Amino acid sequence: MIFWNLIAGAANLFLLIFCFHLFFSNRGNRLFNRLLMLSFLARVGQDVIFMLINSRMLTDYPYLIKMLAPVSFLAPACFFLYIRSFVNSEIQLRKQDFWHFVIPILILIETIYTLFFSGIDSRIVAREAMEKGLFFTEVKNGLFPVYYYYFGRHALFLGYLLLSWREFANSEIVKRREDKERKWMFAILIPTSLAHITSISLFISHWASEIPIVHSLIPVIITTKYLTLLGFIIYMVHQPSLLYNYLLLRGPGLNYPLSNPFEREGLAVSEPGKEDQELCGEKVIRKSKISEEYGQIYIEAICTYMEKERPFLNSNFQMLDLAKDLAIPSHHCSYVINNVLGKNFRDWVNAYRVQFFIDVYPSKSSSMTVDGIAFESGFASVSTFYRAFKKETGLMPLTFFKGSEQIS
Structure with a gap:
């Protein structure tokens, strides 16, 4: 029993x-x-x-x-x-x-x-x-x-x-x-x-x-x-x-692509096998076999997607969502963001949110608070917003825009 x-x-x-x-x-x-x-x-x-x-x-x-x-x-x-x-x-x-x-x-x-x-x-x-x-x-x-x-x-x-x-x-x-x-x-x-x-x-x-x-x-x-x-x-x-x-993630009737779209262009990137993994302490790090050509293709696809679709405005946006919507293996997305763009995923996404905030703040500051615009930009919390903004610009939001006004 x-x-x-x-x-x-x-x-x-x-x-x-x-x-x-x-x-x-x-x-x-x-x-x-x-x-x-x-x-x-x-x-x-x-x-x-x-x-x-x-x-x-x-x-x-x-x-x-x-x-x-x-x-x-x-x-x-x-x-x-x-x-x-x-x-x-x-x-x-x-x-x-x-x-x-x-x-x-x-x-x-x-x-x-x-x-x-x-x-x-x-x-x-x-x-x-x-x-x-x-x-x-x-x-x-x-x-x-x-x-x-x-x-x-x-x-x-x-x-x-x-x-x-x-x-x-x-x-x-x-x-x-x-x-x-x-x-x-x-x-x-x-x-x-x-x-x-x-x-x-x-x-x-x-x-x-x-x-x-x-x-x-x-x-x-x-x-x-x-x-x-x-x-x-x-x-x-x-x-x-x-x-x-x-x-x-997926439901019936939603025909998201399940295969790598680059395969249709003859640019398939194979999944790494066991020989592509090595132990590092208690973590398993995958070596990604992405050539410079493939890396550039991925960067263009990822950046175009981020700029046009603006998925970063969703505070729950994750690596899995990016990989799924572009039909790119998640470890390839991670490799490109970390090694080619030189940022971890969280900082990379927050950079888009900060830029979006900078773009819309002048037109919305009269009707919305800084915190309200931050939430609208995709940040899940106020503390995360201020930390990300300081990291990207070196200044706090109001100080940043005061400096911009003086320059103009």
């Missing part, structure tokens, strides 16, 4: 981190990012119930079984809509898509009624769930016994899972070879399908647990279920192009 809880806890901790990033990410399609987040969150909720049953603590949190039901019934539709929107490059839901939320809304209404008006004792439900297992408890936890909701959720998920595979199979993505979008679809469809199969297998095993060979398979099935989730997380961590482009 402790071993299963350990695996489930570790896997779901990482899954919660992914959910956190999907919810707060400012990049990509936020609506569809949150649909995927709800799918992950439902999985976390189910595993929390499993861990509480294993640790005999479900009676301490008896309301969780019912409270998580609406999310569990919402997750299948969210997962399908995410897959469909991704493969079809959609950017918003269709009007008819709201029919997918009818069942979850009904379950939500039924949950509110059960928790506040039905008089059902959730502790009795939790106690029987620990004794008989969540699959077989016959105590009513709403209009029906608990297992009705369990089977209903699995039936719903199975139907939506089949629809998701059909959408993927009929899309253009499945026909492409070595395509990142295709790899991303496999990365979420396969683990989700395996997790669902193991859940169904677990029920069958409990139902036929009197057969010795079947009973002995239960630990194997449970371990497989959570190792599948852990394997997905480990795979994503080792696939940064998928992790940042799809799970953390």
